[in-house]
Amino acid sequence: MKLRTDLPVIFDSFGEARQAGFLAVKELKEQGQPVIGAYCTFLPEELAIAGGAIQISLCSTSDETIPAAEEDLPRNLCPLIKSSYGFGKTDKCPYFYFSDLVVGETTCDGKKKMYEYMAQFKPTYVMQVPNSRDTEASFALWRDEIIRYKEKLEETLQTTITDEQVHDAIVFKNKERQARKDFYGLGKLNPPAITGTDIFKVMYGANYTFDKEKLIDTLNETTARIQQEYEEGKRLDPRPRILITGCPIGGVTEKVIRAVEDNGGIVVAFENCTVAKAVEQLVDEEKEVYDALTEKYINIGCACVSNNNTRVELLDQMIDDYQADGVLDMVLQACHPFAIESKRIKEFCQNEKEVPYMYLETDYSTSDVEQINTRVTAFLEMIGV
């Protein structure tokens, strides 16, 4: 288990993966590789894998396409939705361009309705996520949606997806999940072994590493190397340990990570869709494949589901495991589900976990960077440590 390159070089290479992937996906397409474009972690990647396709996260993290989106969508809508739509509309996202099928979900009102318009210029398929996970009928609905999506994939990819292939994909994807968990789990080390900036860079870049076998190896080797160096005494200075929760982060919104780490704190954990939220729970390899996928994906702790106890349970565990000194709840402007749920998260952190909580609402501009720095600095000072 030997990495040829130094850790900073590996981190940077993950940091550049999204850009580098543009060329890679073009080459893959030229070799006849089908591509499924995805926006959300509710989409069971196992099915694309089983069908021989690769699933890629589509562009949604820059404000450059928001003006184009606002020609069709309300301005008072979350920047992630406007950005996603704008990238599709202006065809500025190579991943979108190369996607044979774009798959969305009815997670929130904004996405649910936005896809109606996206379908006018791109083959778009929408999965219906139930609003609750508390009844057998919710489970049945989501299971039906997963099977319907499998059938849509079979039609799009002109193939048949067998249960055995799905099972193989479950086992493989679990291996990837475990490698991710082991890597971002390094954040549990105290004093810290790695910054949140680097954890994030690797986890975000992993989404754009299409050779998944190689990804798993690189992640495992990197994790082992960091652990080894840590045991040899290479540690970062102790600083207030922040757990970030809330909406997905990426691109412009990495300003929130920087605000913590440039001002004396360290981000040790991310309870969000970019890192732990959809990865933490593996798919049960013993169960019937569609039952197993239904169970795994319906339990992703997104604020779009009511009640969202699974988020609180994961937070509960992570605050302890990562020894978080503070929780920063990052919410994108006009994201009603996460904005409303923040009251519950705040009360849970402050009353049940007795850990300081900060609510931070932001968008895809950089105009609030100084304001965020000021607020985060005050939060870190309040935490002290």
Added chain:
Amino acid sequence: MKLRTDLPVIFDSFGEARQAGFLAVKELKEQGQPVIGAYCTFLPEELAIAGGAIQISLCSTSDETIPAAEEDLPRNLCPLIKSSYGFGKTDKCPYFYFSDLVVGETTCDGKKKMYEYMAQFKPTYVMQVPNSRDTEASFALWRDEIIRYKEKLEETLQTTITDEQVHDAIVFKNKERQARKDFYGLGKLNPPAITGTDIFKVMYGANYTFDKEKLIDTLNETTARIQQEYEEGKRLDPRPRILITGCPIGGVTEKVIRAVEDNGGIVVAFENCTVAKAVEQLVDEEKEVYDALTEKYINIGCACVSNNNTRVELLDQMIDDYQADGVLDMVLQACHPFAIESKRIKEFCQNEKEVPYMYLETDYSTSDVEQINTRVTAFLEMIGV
């Protein structure tokens, strides 16, 4: 079929029904009458009727309780949701106070998440509305939700609700729907027989008339009287005929109706939840009762469902039937579903129906009344006629 009182007196009495109902509901409660509090037309009233309860629309149309709501909810949320929550929290709504059970639905993100908090101070039950109506599993989910709600009612009301009782309630509620349809259908007359202000006053007040037998008689007699007077030559001057669509109207937002009728237009139809949207389609009396209820309620053309073809179909029909010269789409601030869907409605009106369309976003303040007047006046002038 003789009404003892004059029409304006009848209209005013409907206009005062909501206030007058406060005392009526108190008396009904004292007589042991159970009350189910409702927020949304997705709630199948037939079940409350079958269980011997009355279902009442809860307060949600004034801004007086919004500051209290904003202590717990984001400011950037639709005023209807904040108002509803605020009335509950401050206990300023007698209907809320007297409700044995409050029933909400997961229509939009805001309501879905708000009910999580309302449940902390009031017995609150939430029905899960599917995000789509296109699959058998959606139908199965909604049917299951209706039956679960029936069971919840049986528990709350300490009774058993038989299929026969539900069928009787369906027949009765259809009679009420037909009486409402016949009344608001007077708007089809051209030249007009009645203003939109009066149509609205009666339809809104009808929600607070708890003696439904009497309501049906009064509606039928009023409709007959107006028709008779119309045939005898009593007509209003022709004016630009406006169809209002969009979010529910009531209380402060009646400013939109006034803006049309004070500035030379007339509102002939309301394709919204206060008037036609949930009333137009009767429940099939021949089908198995839960299939029939599922089919009726899943087809209410709310923007929260994707796709929402049923709204466009109803609009299509109503624009023709009511000979609308213009469509005014009233959207409450931060209501993502209706705001996003407005693009489709605009294109449908302008391109397919070739009828002028106006988008109007407003909230529960009165500060935009002059601005609305100016915009509506310009719209009416543009229509000309």
